[in-house]
Amino acid sequence: MAVLSEDLTPRLVEAVVNGELTPGTKLSEPELARRFEVGRGSVREALLRLEGLGLVERLPRQGARVVSLTPEGLTELFAVREALEGMACRLAAMAITPAEADALTRLLAQHQQFVDSQEEYQRQQGEEDFHYLLFKASHNRMLVSLLGDELYQLLRMYRHRLSYRHSDPRQALLEHRQILDAVLQGDGELAELLMRRHVARSRRHLLVQFQEEMQ
Amino acid sequence: MAVLSEDLTPRLVEAVVNGELTPGTKLSEPELARRFEVGRGSVREALLRLEGLGLVERLPRQGARVVSLTPEGLTELFAVREALEGMACRLAAMAITPAEADALTRLLAQHQQFVDSQEEYQRQQGEEDFHYLLFKASHNRMLVSLLGDELYQLLRMYRHRLSYRHSDPRQALLEHRQILDAVLQGDGELAELLMRRHVARSRRHLLVQFQEEMQ
DNA sequence: GTCGGCATTTTTGTCGACAAATATTGTTTT
DNA sequence: AAAACAATATTTGTCGACAAAAATGCCGAC
Numbered sequence: 001m002a003v004l005s006e007d008l009t010p011r012l013v014e015a016v017v018n019g020e021l022t023p024g025t026k027l028s029e030p031e032l033a034r035r036f037e038v039g040r041g042s043v044r045e046a047l048l049r050l051e052g053l054g055l056v057e058r059l060p061r062q063g064a065r066v067v068s069l070t071p072e073g074l075t076e077l078f079a080v081r082e083a084l085e086g087m088a089c090r091l092a093a094m095a096i097t098p099a100e101a102d103a104l105t106r107l108l109a110q111h112q113q114f115v116d117s118q119e120e121y122q123r124q125q126g127e128e129d130f131h132y133l134l135f136k137a138s139h140n141r142m143l144v145s146l147l148g149d150e151l152y153q154l155l156r157m158y159r160h161r162l163s164y165r166h167s168d169p170r171q172a173l174l175e176h177r178q179i180l181d182a183v184l185q186g187d188g189e190l191a192e193l194l195m196r197r198h199v200a201r202s203r204r205h206l207l208v209q210f211q212e213e214m215q
Numbered sequence: 216m217a218v219l220s221e222d223l224t225p226r227l228v229e230a231v232v233n234g235e236l237t238p239g240t241k242l243s244e245p246e247l248a249r250r251f252e253v254g255r256g257s258v259r260e261a262l263l264r265l266e267g268l269g270l271v272e273r274l275p276r277q278g279a280r281v282v283s284l285t286p287e288g289l290t291e292l293f294a295v296r297e298a299l300e301g302m303a304c305r306l307a308a309m310a311i312t313p314a315e316a317d318a319l320t321r322l323l324a325q326h327q328q329f330v331d332s333q334e335e336y337q338r339q340q341g342e343e344d345f346h347y348l349l350f351k352a353s354h355n356r357m358l359v360s361l362l363g364d365e366l367y368q369l370l371r372m373y374r375h376r377l378s379y380r381h382s383d384p385r386q387a388l389l390e391h392r393q394i395l396d397a398v399l400q401g402d403g404e405l406a407e408l409l410m411r412r413h414v415a416r417s418r419r420h421l422l423v424q425f426q427e428e429m430q
Numbered sequence: 431g432t433c434g435g436c437a438t439t440t441t442t443g444t445c446g447a448c449a450a451a452t453a454t455t456g457t458t459t460t
Numbered sequence: 461a462a463a464a465c466a467a468t469a470t471t472t473g474t475c476g477a478c479a480a481a482a483a484t485g486c487c488g489a490c
Contacts, residue, residue, distance in 0.1 A: 030441070039475040041256065044442090045263065052267045054357070061442060061481055076357040083302035087294055142269070142291040146361075245471070254445040259472090276451055276472060 008036055008046040016055045016066055017157045023068040027056060054154045067154075071210050074158055078203035081151060086196040088135035088143050089179060093188035096137040104133050104180055111173050127166070130176050134183070134195075162209045167201075175201075223251055223261040231270045231281055232372045238283040242271060269369045282369075286425050289373055293418035296366060297411050303350035303358050304394060304410040308403035311352040319348050319395055326388050342381070345391050349398070349410075377424045382416075390416075 012032070015021045027047060033040045047064045050056045056064040067073070111126050135147050166172060175198045182191035227247070230236045242262060248255045262279045265271045271279040282288070326341050350362050381387065390413045397406035 028441070039473095040442095041474060041476095045259070045473095048260065048263050062483090063442065076355045079302055079306060079355055080299065080357050080361065083298040084295065087298035091294060140291045140294055142288075142295050146295065243471070254443095255472095256444060256446095260443095277453095278472065 008038060008042055009049045011036065012046050012050055013053065013055065013153055016050065017153055017160055019160060021066050023066045023161075025066045027064040027066065029063065053150060055157065069158055069161055069214075071207060074206060074210060075203065077151065077154055077158070078199060078206075081147070081155070082196050082199040082203070084143055084147055084151075085131065085135060085199055086192040088138040088140065088147065089183060089191040089195040090188035091138035091140055091143070092134055093183045093186050093191045095139040096183060100133065100137045101184055104130070104137070105184075107133065108173065108177055108180060111169075111176070115169050115173055127172065134179070137183070158206065162206060162213055164206070165209070167205050223253060223257055224264045226251065227261050227265055228268065228270065228368055231265065232368055233375055236281050238281045238376075240281045242279040242281065244278065268365060270372065284373055284376055284429075286422060289421060289425060290418065292366065292369055292373070293414060293421075296362070296370070297414040297418070299358055299362055299366075300346065300350060300414055301407040301411040303353040303355065303362065304398060304406040305403035306353035306355055306358070307349055308398045308401050308406045310354040311398060315348065315352045316399055319345070319352070320399075322348065323388065323392055323395060326384075326391070330384050330388055342387065349394070352398070373421065377421060377428055379421070380424070382420050 021027065029040050029043045029047070032043045032047075036043070047056060047058065051058050051064065055067060057067055058064045107126070107130055111130075114126070132148060136144055138144070175194065179191055179194045179198060182188075182194055236242065244255050244258045244262070247258045247262075251258070262271060262273065266273050266279065270282060272282055273279045322341070322345060326345075329341070347363060351359055353359070390409065394406055394409045394413060397403075397409055
C-alpha cells in the first residue's frame with residue numbers, strides 16, 4: 001500500500017511549478033482533497049512539505065498560498081545557490097570517484113554533439129543533469145539534499161514562469177568544461193570560483209528575463 | 216486559541232537538542248501524544264517539521280527516530296555553514312544598515328568587557344548572537360531562514376552532545392572583530408574569506424572534541 | 431454610491447476511529 | 461539451545477467529525 005501523502009506531494013509540486021496553480025492562489029485543503037481524492041489530513045501533510053520547499057506560504061488560521069515570484073526572491077535563491085554549488089564543487093574536487101568523473105565527462109561529450117548538430121533539444125535537461133551529477137560528487141548529503149530537493153523546485157518554478165531561454169549553449173558548455181576540468185585536476189578552489197561565476201551569470205540572465213517578461 | 220502543533224514543535228526540538236531524547240530513540244506518535252497531552256495528528260505535524268530540521272529521520276511505516284550524530288554529519292553541516300555564512304557576510308558588507316552596524320559594534324564591545332573581566336559567563340550565547348545579527352544583516356531571507364532556523368537546531372544538538380567548550384575567547388573575539396571590520400568597510404570579499412576561516416576553525420575544534428568524547 | 435456592521439458560510443486546527451502494516455512475543459521445530 | 465514460525469499487540473497511514481476562527485455576503489446607514 002502506497003503512502004498517499006508522499007505520492008501527493010510531487011503531484012502538488014508539479015501543479016505549483018508548472019503554473020497550474022498560479023502564485024497567490026489560495027490552496028484550500030477541502031478543495032484539494034476533493035480534487036486529488038484523498039483525505040484532508042494527507043493534503044495538510046503535503047502542504048507542510050511544500051512549505052518546506054518554499055513553494056507555498058502558510059499563515060496560521062489562514063491556510064496556504066502559492067508564493068509569489070519576485071526579483072528579490074530570485075536574487076536570494078541564487079545567492080544561496082552560488083554559495084552551495086560553489087562549495088559542492090570545491091568538495092567534489094576532493095571526493096569525486098572515477099565512475100562519477102566518467103559519467104560527467106561523457107555527459108559533456110554528449111552536450112558537445114548536441115551543440116555541433118545545432119539540436120538545442122534537451123538542452124534544459126542537460127544543464128540540470130550536469131549540475132546534479134556534479135554536486136552529487138561532493139558526497140555531502142546535506143548539500144545534495146539542499147540543492148537537489150529543497151531549493152531545486154523553487155528554481156524550476158522561476159524558470160518555468162520565465163519561459164526560460166538559455167543563453168548561448170556554447171558558452172554554457174565552455175563553462176561546464178572549465179569547471180569539470182578544475183574538479184578533475186583536484187583544484188577545488190578554482191572549481192568553486194568558476195562555478196560561482198557560472199551561477200552568477202545564470203542569475204543575471206534570469207533577472208533580465210524577469211524585467212522583460214513581468215513588465 | 217494557540218496552534219498546538221506549532222507550540223509542540225519547539226518543545227520537541229528542545230527535547231531532542233538537549234538530549235532528553237537520545238539519538239536512535241524511536242519516537243512513537245501515540246506515546247508523544249500522551250506525554251504532551253495532544254492529539255496524534257499534532258504530533259505527526261510536529262515530527263514532520265523536525266524531519267525538515269534534520270533532527271529526526273522518518274521511514275515510511277516505521278516512524279521517526281532521532282538522528283545519530285557522526286563526525287561525517289558534523290563535517291557536512293559545517294561545510295554548508297561555511298558556504299552560507301560566508302555568503303551572508305559578503306552580502307552583509309553591501310546591505311548592512313547603520314542600526315545593525317551599531318548593534319554589532321556594541322555587542323563586540325560587550326564581549327570585550329567579558330573577556331577583560333575573565334567572566335566566561337554567557338560566552339556561548341554571545342557567539343550565537345554575533346553570528347545571528349551578522350547573517351541577518353545580509354537581508355537575504357532565505358539565508359536567514361536556512362542559517363537561523365533550519366540548520367541552527369542541528370548545530371545546537373552537536374554542541375550540546377559535545378559538552379561544547381569554546382576555544383580561546385580572545386581568539387574568537389579577535390576574529391569577530393576582523394570580520395565586522397571588513398563588513399563595515401564594505402569589503403565583502405574579505406568578510407567572506409574571514410568568516411569561512413572562522414567557521415572552518417570552529418569545525419576543527421568541534422571535530423577534535425568529537426574524537427575525544429565519543430572515542 | 432460607498433462604507434460599516436452583522437449574520438452566514440466556509441475553512442482551519444484538532445481529535446478519535448478504523449484498517450493495514452510492522453514489531454513483538456511465545457511457541458514449536460530442528 | 462538456537463532458529464524458524466505463528467499469533468498477538470502495537471503503530472502507522474488515513475479518514476471523517478466537531479468546535480473555533482476567519483472569510484464571505486448581506487443589509488442598512490450615511
